[in-house]
Amino acid sequence: MRTYLEAKGYELKTSSGQDVARTCPFCEDTNWHFYIDPEKMVYFCHKCNVKGNEITLRKHFNDLSNVSITSFRKAIGFKEPKKPADDKAIKYHEALLKNLPALDYLKKRGIEMDTIKHFKLGYMKDDREWISIPYFEDGQLVNFKFRSLEGKEFKKLKDAKSTLFNQDCIKEHEGIIITEGELDAIMCWQSGLKNVVSIPNGCSNFDAEWIDLLQDKEKIYLWYDNDDKGRKASDEVAQRLGVDRCYFIRPEGLKDANEYFYVNKTLDLTMATQKKIDNLILFFDSVYQIFEHEKNISSDIRMPWDNVNRLVRNIDPGDLIALSAVPKTGKTTFALNIATYNAKRGYPVLFYCLEMRPERLAKKVIQSEGKISSENFNRDAALTVAQRHIWLPLFFAYDYKNITHELVFQTIRATVRRYGIKLLVFDNLHYLVRSLTHTTQEVGLISRSFKLLAEELQIPIILIAQPRKVQEGTVMSMNDLKDSSSIGADSDQVIILWRKRTQSTINGLEQVSSYDPKTLVRVDASRYAPGGDTVLHFEGKYSLFAEVSQ
Numbered sequence: 001m002r003t004y005l006e007a008k009g010y011e012l013k014t015s016s017g018q019d020v021a022r023t024c025p026f027c028e029d030t031n032w033h034f035y036i037d038p039e040k041m042v043y044f045c046h047k048c049n050v051k052g053n054e055i056t057l058r059k060h061f062n063d064l065s066n067v068s069i070t071s072f073r074k075a076i077g078f079k080e081p082k083k084p085a086d087d088k089a090i091k092y093h094e095a096l097l098k099n100l101p102a103l104d105y106l107k108k109r110g111i112e113m114d115t116i117k118h119f120k121l122g123y124m125k126d127d128r129e130w131i132s133i134p135y136f137e138d139g140q141l142v143n144f145k146f147r148s149l150e151g152k153e154f155k156k157l158k159d160a161k162s163t164l165f166n167q168d169c170i171k172e173h174e175g176i177i178i179t180e181g182e183l184d185a186i187m188c189w190q191s192g193l194k195n196v197v198s199i200p201n202g203c204s205n206f207d208a209e210w211i212d213l214l215q216d217k218e219k220i221y222l223w224y225d226n227d228d229k230g231r232k233a234s235d236e237v238a239q240r241l242g243v244d245r246c247y248f249i250r251p252e253g254l255k256d257a258n259e260y261f262y263v264n265k266t267l268d269l270t271m272a273t274q275k276k277i278d279n280l281i282l283f284f285d286s287v288y289q290i291f292e293h294e295k296n297i298s299s300d301i302r303m304p305w306d307n308v309n310r311l312v313r314n315i316d317p318g319d320l321i322a323l324s325a326v327p328k329t330g331k332t333t334f335a336l337n338i339a340t341y342n343a344k345r346g347y348p349v350l351f352y353c354l355e356m357r358p359e360r361l362a363k364k365v366i367q368s369e370g371k372i373s374s375e376n377f378n379r380d381a382a383l384t385v386a387q388r389h390i391w392l393p394l395f396f397a398y399d400y401k402n403i404t405h406e407l408v409f410q411t412i413r414a415t416v417r418r419y420g421i422k423l424l425v426f427d428n429l430h431y432l433v434r435s436l437t438h439t440t441q442e443v444g445l446i447s448r449s450f451k452l453l454a455e456e457l458q459i460p461i462i463l464i465a466q467p468r469k470v471q472e473g474t475v476m477s478m479n480d481l482k483d484s485s486s487i488g489a490d491s492d493q494v495i496i497l498w499r500k501r502t503q504s505t506i507n508g509l510e511q512v513s514s515y516d517p518k519t520l521v522r523v524d525a526s527r528y529a530p531g532g533d534t535v536l537h538f539e540g541k542y543s544l545f546a547e548v549s550q
Contacts, residue, residue: 001019001036001038001041001043001054001057002019002036002038004054004057004058005021005025005036005057008025008061010022010023010025011023012036013032015032017038018035018036018037018038019035019036019038020032020034020035020036021034021036022034024045024047024048024050025057025060025061026045026048026050026060027045027047027048027050029045029047029048031047033045033046033047034046034047041053041054043057081142081143081159081160081161081162082157082158082159082160083140083141083142083160083161084141084142084143084144084157084160085141086140086141088134088141088144089120089122089132089134089141089144090120091122092120092122092123092124092132092134092144093117093120093121093122093132094122095122095123095124096116096121096122096123096131096132099123101149102123102129102131102149103116105131105149106121106131109183109258110187110190110258110261110262111183111186111187111190112190115186115189115190118189119133119134119166119186119189120134121133121134121186122134124146128148128149128150128153129148129149129150130146130147130148130149130155131146131147131148131149132144132145132146133145133146133147133165133182135161135163135165135167135200136167136168137161137163137167137168138168139168142160142161142163143156143157143160143161143162143163143200144156144157144160145165145182145200147182147183156200162200162201162207163200164178164197164198164199164200164210164213165182165185165197165198165199165200166185166189166196166197166198167197167213169194169195169196169197170197170213170214170217172194172195173194173195174217174218174219175195175217175218175219175220175221175269176195176196176197176214176217176219176220176221177193177195177196177197177220177221177223177249178196178197178198178199178220178221178222178223178224178237179196179197179198179199179223179224179256179257180198180199180202180203180223180224180225180230180233180256181198181256181258182198182200183258184198184223184256184257184258185197185198185257187257187258187260187261188223188257188261188267190261191261191265191266191267192266193267203224203225203229203230203233203234204229204233206236206237206240211240211241214241217245218245219245219247220238220241220245220246220247221246221247221248221249221269221272222234222237222238222246222247222248222249223248223249223250223256223257224237224256225255225256226250226251226254226255226256227255230256231250234248235275238275242417243274243275243277243414243418244274244414244417244418246274246275247269247272247273247274248272248273248274248275249267249269249271249272250273251271274418277411277414277415277418278411279397279398279399279411280395280396280397280411280415281358281395281396281397281398282394282395282396283343283362283365283389283392283394283395283396284386284389284390284391284392286358286359286361286362286396287359287362287366287382287383287386289357289358289359289362290359290360290362290363290366290382299314299315299316299317299319299422299423299459299460300347300422301315301342301347301422301423301460302315302341302342302345303315303338303341304337304338304341304545305534305536305545305546305547306547307534307535307536307547308521308523308534308536310534311521311523311526311529311530311531311532311533311534312493312495312523312526312529313526313528313529313530314528314529315460316460316492316528317454317458317459317460318454318455318458318459318460319454319460319461319492319493320450320451320454320460320461320463320490320491320492321460321461321462321463321491321492321493321494321495322463322464322465322478322481322487322488322490322491322493322494322495323335323462323463323464323465323495323497324464324465324466324467324476324480324481324494324495324496324497325467325476325496325497325498325499326467326470326476326498327466328515329497329498329499329515329519330497330499330519330538330540330545331427331428331464331497332353332355332356332361332364332427332464333364333368333538333543333544333545334497334545335351335425335427335462335464336351336361336364336365336368336425336543337368337543337544337545338423338425338462339351339394339423339425340365340368340369340392340394342422342423343392343393343394344389344392346393347393347422347423348393348394348395348419348420348421348422348423349393349394349395349421349422349423349424349425350395350397350412350415350416350419350421350423350424350425351394351395351396351397351425351427352396352397352398352408352411352412352424352425352426352427353396353397353398353425353427354398354399354400354403354427354428354431354432355427355428355431356427357398358396358398361396362386362396363377363382364543365389365394365543366381366382366385366386367541367542367543367544368542368543368544369385369388369389370382370384370385371542371544372385372542373541373542374541375541393419395415395419395421397411397412397415399411403431403432404432404434405432405446405449408426408432409449409453412424412453412457413453413457416457416459421457421459422459423459423460423461423462424454424457424459424460424461424462425461425462425464426450426461426462426463426464427464428463428464428465428466429443429446429447429450429463429464429465429466429487430443430465430466430482430483432446433446433483439483440483440484443482443483443484443486443487444484444486444487447463447465447484447486447487447490447491448486448490450463450490451490451491463487463491465481465482465487466481466482467480467481467482468480468481468482468483472501473500473501475496475498475520475522476496476498477496477524478491478494478496478524478525481494488525491525492526492527492528493523493525493526493527493529493531494523494524494525494526495521495522495523495524496520496521496522496524497519497520497521497522498519498520498522499515499516499517499518499519499520499538500515500516500518501514501515501516502514502515502516515538517537517538517539517540518535518537518538518548519535519536519537519538519545520533520534520535521533521534521535521536535548536548
């Protein structure tokens with residue numbers, strides 16, 4: 001710990017057999033109050049009373065990723081596990097082969113002799129009779145699990161290493177099945193699923209070391225007991241392993257693998273399902289809610305309009321495109337037209353909207369694709385259009401409570417990993433802002449975070465942002481984006497929409513303000529394209545922007 005702090009630039013001395021740091025890393029007191037016990041590897045500050053070990057110290061500095069589990073254990077005085085004698089497994093196994101009642105017990109559970117020999121299952125007797133299940137790591141015996149012949153009791157060797165049962169198979173397979181019990185894993189293996197391991201300590205325990213062992217596996221199948229406890233535990237393990245690569249095996253009406261193979265000979269892994277992502281709905285599914293609630297260089301993502309494409313040119317992976325206009329100009333419709341167009345071209349698109357529910361977005365898509373006005377919109381007409389787009393890879397994400405950019409980004413990352421999203425539209429940035437006193441700083445932080453997210457996921461992001469109040473009749477610029485100049489600075493392109501406000505007279509009496517359908521589209525700033533102006537026609541009744549002759 002002393003070496004670690006010295007590497008961080010802290011001044012240390014030795015006093016009464018302890019290391020003492022001039023400055024406490026926690027309260028920053030500089031009067032030599034931070035003491036370290038070099039034998040126990042723990043620290044204590046006599047000023048702020050903070051205490052802990054090397055793990056908590058490194059966590060304070062956000063350095064946990066640089067330390068191995070072995071180092072952690074050494075830091076906290078972890079004792080190496082005891083290793084059982086190698087001949088114990090052979091001794092117990094030979095005893096089992098001579099014990100007919102114990103063999104009959106395994107036979108009734110469906111375990112065949114070849115399987116018994118492969119796993120070196122054994123028999124042990126003390127005050128009770130037990131089936132012994134040896135655990136191996138790199139071919140070496142490291143522990144035993146014992147299951148009573150009568151009742152359902154278990155025990156393990158005290159102070160021996162805790163590993164996954166059949167752990168050595170992990171090196172040989174790309175996909176791994178994890179069961180809740182050893183006999184479940186044994187039945188999987190016997191039925192041809194050789195890529196199976198079991199947890200040793202009950203469904204609620206999953207060691208960090210096992211996370212490391214499985215870190216490079218593309219698919220992980222979780223076959224825990226099909227009850228409330230098992231489902232909850234497997235859901236939690238999936239979160240730690242990564243929900244995008246975890247699949248759940250939960251045959252209806254059957255508790256576990258042992259029960260399953262008692263009535264079935266084989267298992268089709270395609271029956272496994274993945275965890276549903278919260279706040280996500282496929283376009284076609286959302287159509288029905290309308291009536292319930294009234295590649296590597298270029299992304300190949302394009303605008304639906306040739307004249308706009310000439311201004312933006314390529315839209316590349318990692319690009320952040322800011323889209324803004326005064327309210328009621330059609331920002332959401334413009335972005336939704338882009339999303340639908342690219343989804344129709346086969347590119348999965350995520351439209352994350354905090355202003356409008358999925359069924360309202362779906363209604364807009366139906367209107368634009370079917371040229372259906374609000375007056376003519378009905379169930380039959382909508383479903384006729386939707387049936388033509390049943391496989392449209394357009395996803396709507398939404399959230400209306402406890403909104404934070406951390407939770408939003410979590411949903412986005414999960415969706416991109418799961419469905420291979422190629423374009424993200426987020427509507428809008430300012431809905432994520434919660435600070436009343438540090439709005440500018442928060443907008444800047446969130447804007448920068450979206451740019452970093454685009455780079456991380458290697459997809460373009462269209463980020464809708466609100467403008468500040470501008471003078472009537474004036475076309476806004478990127479400098480008019482609300483609350484922070486960081487939005488324009490972080491963006492690779494800034495697109496501005498502008499429509500002239502007009503007034504119409506009703507019955508010669510009442511004047512109503514509206515907007516001219518002629519829409520100026522200005523690419524106000526672009527890192528890699530010339531930018532400039534062009535014009536689209538807004539067909540409001542169809543929620544559609546269309547190209548026009550200039």
